[in-house]
Amino acid sequence: MLGHVTPLPQQPQRSPFSGHMVVCGDDALAQRLAVELRYVYGERVTLVLPPGPDPRRPEVALTGRGRAAALFGRMSSAMSRNGGNGSGSGNGDNDTNAGVEAVRILQAHEPSDEALEEAGVDTAAALALVYDDDERNIRAALTARRLNPRVRLVIRLYNRKLGQHLEALLDQAAAVASPGLDPTTLDASTTVLSDADTAAPALAATALAGSSKVIRAEGLLLRAAERTPPRDGQVADPGLCTLALLSSTTHDPAGTEGSDSSGDEGPRLLPDQTEVAAATGRGTIVLEAVSRNGADARTPRMGGRSAPLSQFFSRRLRWSALGVGTAVLGLAVASTFTTGDKPLHAAYLTLLDLFAMGDPAIGDPTARQIIQILSGVAGLMLLPLLVAGVLEAFGSLRTASSLRRPPRGLSGHVVLLGLGKIGTRVLVQLRELGIPVVCVEDDPDARGIPVARRLHVPVVIGDVTQEGVLEAAKIRRSRALLALTSIDTTNLEAALYARSVKPNLRVTLRLFDDEFATAVYRTLRTAHPQALTRSRSVSHLAAPSFAVAMMGRQILGAVPVERKVMLFAAVEVGGHPQLEGRTVEQAFRSGAWRVLALDVAPPADRRPDLAAPVPPPQAPGTGTGTGAEQQPGGLVWNLHPGYVLQPTDRVVIAATRRGLAELLRRRSSLTNR
Numbered sequence: 001m002l003g004h005v006t007p008l009p010q011q012p013q014r015s016p017f018s019g020h021m022v023v024c025g026d027d028a029l030a031q032r033l034a035v036e037l038r039y040v041y042g043e044r045v046t047l048v049l050p051p052g053p054d055p056r057r058p059e060v061a062l063t064g065r066g067r068a069a070a071l072f073g074r075m076s077s078a079m080s081r082n083g084g085n086g087s088g089s090g091n092g093d094n095d096t097n098a099g100v101e102a103v104r105i106l107q108a109h110e111p112s113d114e115a116l117e118e119a120g121v122d123t124a125a126a127l128a129l130v131y132d133d134d135e136r137n138i139r140a141a142l143t144a145r146r147l148n149p150r151v152r153l154v155i156r157l158y159n160r161k162l163g164q165h166l167e168a169l170l171d172q173a174a175a176v177a178s179p180g181l182d183p184t185t186l187d188a189s190t191t192v193l194s195d196a197d198t199a200a201p202a203l204a205a206t207a208l209a210g211s212s213k214v215i216r217a218e219g220l221l222l223r224a225a226e227r228t229p230p231r232d233g234q235v236a237d238p239g240l241c242t243l244a245l246l247s248s249t250t251h252d253p254a255g256t257e258g259s260d261s262s263g264d265e266g267p268r269l270l271p272d273q274t275e276v277a278a279a280t281g282r283g284t285i286v287l288e289a290v291s292r293n294g295a296d297a298r299t300p301r302m303g304g305r306s307a308p309l310s311q312f313f314s315r316r317l318r319w320s321a322l323g324v325g326t327a328v329l330g331l332a333v334a335s336t337f338t339t340g341d342k343p344l345h346a347a348y349l350t351l352l353d354l355f356a357m358g359d360p361a362i363g364d365p366t367a368r369q370i371i372q373i374l375s376g377v378a379g380l381m382l383l384p385l386l387v388a389g390v391l392e393a394f395g396s397l398r399t400a401s402s403l404r405r406p407p408r409g410l411s412g413h414v415v416l417l418g419l420g421k422i423g424t425r426v427l428v429q430l431r432e433l434g435i436p437v438v439c440v441e442d443d444p445d446a447r448g449i450p451v452a453r454r455l456h457v458p459v460v461i462g463d464v465t466q467e468g469v470l471e472a473a474k475i476r477r478s479r480a481l482l483a484l485t486s487i488d489t490t491n492l493e494a495a496l497y498a499r500s501v502k503p504n505l506r507v508t509l510r511l512f513d514d515e516f517a518t519a520v521y522r523t524l525r526t527a528h529p530q531a532l533t534r535s536r537s538v539s540h541l542a543a544p545s546f547a548v549a550m551m552g553r554q555i556l557g558a559v560p561v562e563r564k565v566m567l568f569a570a571v572e573v574g575g576h577p578q579l580e581g582r583t584v585e586q587a588f589r590s591g592a593w594r595v596l597a598l599d600v601a602p603p604a605d606r607r608p609d610l611a612a613p614v615p616p617p618q619a620p621g622t623g624t625g626t627g628a629e630q631q632p633g634g635l636v637w638n639l640h641p642g643y644v645l646q647p648t649d650r651v652v653i654a655a656t657r658r659g660l661a662e663l664l665r666r667r668s669s670l671t672n673r
Contacts, residue, residue: 020044021550024111024140025130028512029156029195032081032543035130038103039148041547041661047324051107092645103184111140116147126152126550130195134158138166141190145170149177153190154549158421163192165243178536191549195542200208202541204558206508207414207430207480223288223557225593229281240638241594242276243654244269244561248282267561269656272590285561287596290432320385327378331371354379372405374621376415403449404460406438411477413438417494418485419448419466422510422538426484431455438473464494470499480506492520499528508534536560551664556652567655570599574647576663585641592659595645598654 011672021043023034034047108115111129121127129137136156141155153170157163170190181189224243245268252476268275276284328350335346352358361369413436416427417542423439425446430437439452439459452459462469475481481498483491492510498505507524511517517535524533541558544567548555555569573579579587579595588594635652645651657661 017227019123019125020046020120020639022046022048022116022121022124022127023130024048024116024119024128025132025156026050027130027132028537028539029546030128031131031548032539033073033130033546034103035542036543036547036657037550041551043667044104046104046106046124048108048111048115048119050109070639077262087665091285111136111143113143113147116140116144121151122148124148124151126154126552127477128154128156128546128550130154130546132517134162141166141170145173147179149174150181150189152552154546154552155190155192156195157192158194158196158648160194163194166190167192188549188552193545193549194425195538195546196421196425198545198558199422199538199541202509202558203225203422203426203482203484203510203536203538204429204433206505206536207435207482208433224441225288227284227286229283239288241287241596242271243287243559243566243594244285244564245271245275245279246285247562248661267564268591269561269564269566270589270591270594270654272588273315273589285559291342300399317385317388321389324378324382324385328375331375331378335368335371336589338371339365348504350375354382358385378575402493403453403459403461404456406460406474410436410438410458410474411481412475413474415440415470415473415475415478415481415498417441417481417483417491418510419443419446419452419459420484420486421447421482422486423482423484424448424451426482427451427455427457431457438475440469464497465490470494470498475505476502478502478505480508482508484510486510488516495524499524499531503528504531505631506532510538511535512537512539535563537563544660548660548664551661553664555660565657567657567660568596568652569655569660570650570652571663573645573649573651578663579645579651580647582645583641584639584643584645589659591656592656593653595639595651595653596637598639599650599652600636601650 001121021037023030023037023045025031025033026049030047030049034045037043038045097154102156106115106119108118111131116127121144129140129144131137131140135153137157141153144151145154155163155166158167167190174189196221199510225239226246247265247267268279271279332343332347332350335341335350337345339346349358350371353372356376356379358372361372414430415438416423416430416439419427419439419441422585423441427437427439427448428451437457439448439457441449441459441461442463443449444461449459458473460472462472464470475498482494485491486511488509488511495507496507498507509517509520516536521533521535523530540563541560544558544565545555548569553569553571555567557568559566559568571579578589578593584595653660
């Protein structure tokens with residue numbers, strides 16, 4: 001009898017690349033990151049995706065290999081229209097077809113040892129783990145550190161505190177496995193990022209009535225403002241510098257919100273003075289302030305554990321208590337003037353009469369008798385007031401753990417649709433800005449429900465596609481709608497229904513695909529030309545941060561310019577011939593980067609987040625010789641155009657994705673191709 005022989009397991013195929021980038025993920029961020037690394041930084045990329053959609057998550061049904069290939073194809077076409085990789089990719093000797101071949105797509109259910117080995121982690125320069133599940137990313141990070149102690153890890157984690165501990169653990173493991181590792185390399189060996197934290201400020205800014213965009217890094221505050229085109233005979237305020245020109249079709253009802261594929265009609269990032277002067281009729285984004293975010297900066301207080309009286313007692317009850325107290329005070333004053341008693345004694349007698357504890361005023365003057373009667377009437381009003389206060393206090397304590405409903409008179413609030421990872425972070429941002437919010441969520445166990453309960457934010461539980469849900473969120477009296485679910489069609493349906501209820505409502509949609517976003521934007525602008533419409537892609541906003549981290553750096557923040565992204569980063573001048581030895585004016589490259597500020601902290605005290613202590617400001621006429629003012633924290637802004645950048649300087653720059661890629665590109669990446 002012949003037994004069945006189990007076939008030998010198939011050995012994983014080794015990666016044909018060396019010194020490449022590996023991206024592992026299961027959603028849009030992984031695909032965007034692979035595109036960013038390949039077509040912006042010119043790196044060879046291996047993308048590891050699950051073999052098929054998860055049946056439990058229909059919203060990711062199009063995020064597999066086919067969607068990734070389609071995204072690469074669209075990016076390849078855009079690169080061809082723009083003349084290849086150009087200066088942004090730094091790989092002009094490779095044609096577009098070679099660029100597509102440099103993205104290797106693998107399929108694996110889990111980032112196991114076999115999958116990571118097949119992706120070539122043991123010879124890779126960097127590995128990004130951007131699965132939506134934190135536990136999966138942690139497990140894969142521990143495996144990758146064992147396979148290659150020197151690989152640079154970029155991990156996507158929502159839990160901030162856990163991320164700090166994990167980063168320290170993996171850095172320590174790398175130091176033990178490679179004792180001779182350079183301290184600078186060790187510092188960048190593990191980076192933990194959150195796409196929600198990266199995208200939340202930009203999404204929250206779209207709900208504001210103003211047009212300012214604020215970036216708060218660990219020690220830096222940048223404020224950019226959107227300016228409308230000046231009228232005839234007027235000159236627009238340029239601020240410190242002009243960061244971007246908006247699309248020429250921005251004020252056209254049939255126009256589109258510009259993206260990377262918009263061509264000459266799209267927004268222009270970091271234009272020179274000639275372009276600004278020639279761009280008549282275009283709006284601008286200008287830099288208004290660059291400063292350190294001081295420790296004494298205060299944010300509006302959010303509701304928390306120590307809830308105020310308004311959380312326990314209604315407004316009607318508070319006004320009633322104020323009325324009774326005022327009446328008692330008035331009776332005490334009247335008793336003082338009419339009877340001639342001392343104020344303290346008159347108040348004592350009034351309180352005795354109020355609680356029906358005093359003797360009848362028989363034989364006393366008529367004024368004293370009238371005051372006693374009025375005090376008794378006030379005491380009768382006090383009894384139901386005390387009973388109502390006790391009942392309301394017990395009711396508030398009983399419902400403290402339940403979700404609040406939108407109050408009747410609520411208006412001027414923001415309706416936030418979706419309390420997942422992104423929506424939760426945006427909710428916290430809006431509350432820090434003091435903006436009233438009403439949330440809509442169909443899952444009572446969503447991640448953001450406990451946060452909304454802790455912040456005392458009203459929540460409507462229900463499917464936004466059902467009639468009456470948005471009405472319950474007071475959409476007619478709201479200032480804006482933020483549709484931030486992970487399903488594009490749900491966000492679009494909510495926006496269309498909200499516009500049918502309130503045509504001039506400010507709407508921001510979370511949309512992944514640029515072509516779909518362009519069609520939606522154009523249609524909504526045509527139908528409602530007076531209403532503001534914005535569309536944002538979370539993966540598009542977050543991917544540059546992850547890509548820069550894979551290159552061993554980190555950015556301070558990102559500002560969306562329509563559907564493009566402008567990055568802010570701290571860069572060491574030394575080792576960058578585009579900056580070193582040049583003046584500030586000569587170092588500026590239109591459409592690539594611009595030097596904004598100079599950090600004069602000693603090199604030994606510098607940190608990537610600019611949060612290091614710096615020496616006190618020096619007297620005028622001494623110190624850096626930059627010809628500019630110095631902030632108390634040591635950040636010099638509004639630099640003189642003739643200041644020569646020294647190798648030991650560190651500057652804060654605004655850059656496009658391709659401009660920053662050129663500055664941060666690995667020297668060896670060009671010679672290996």
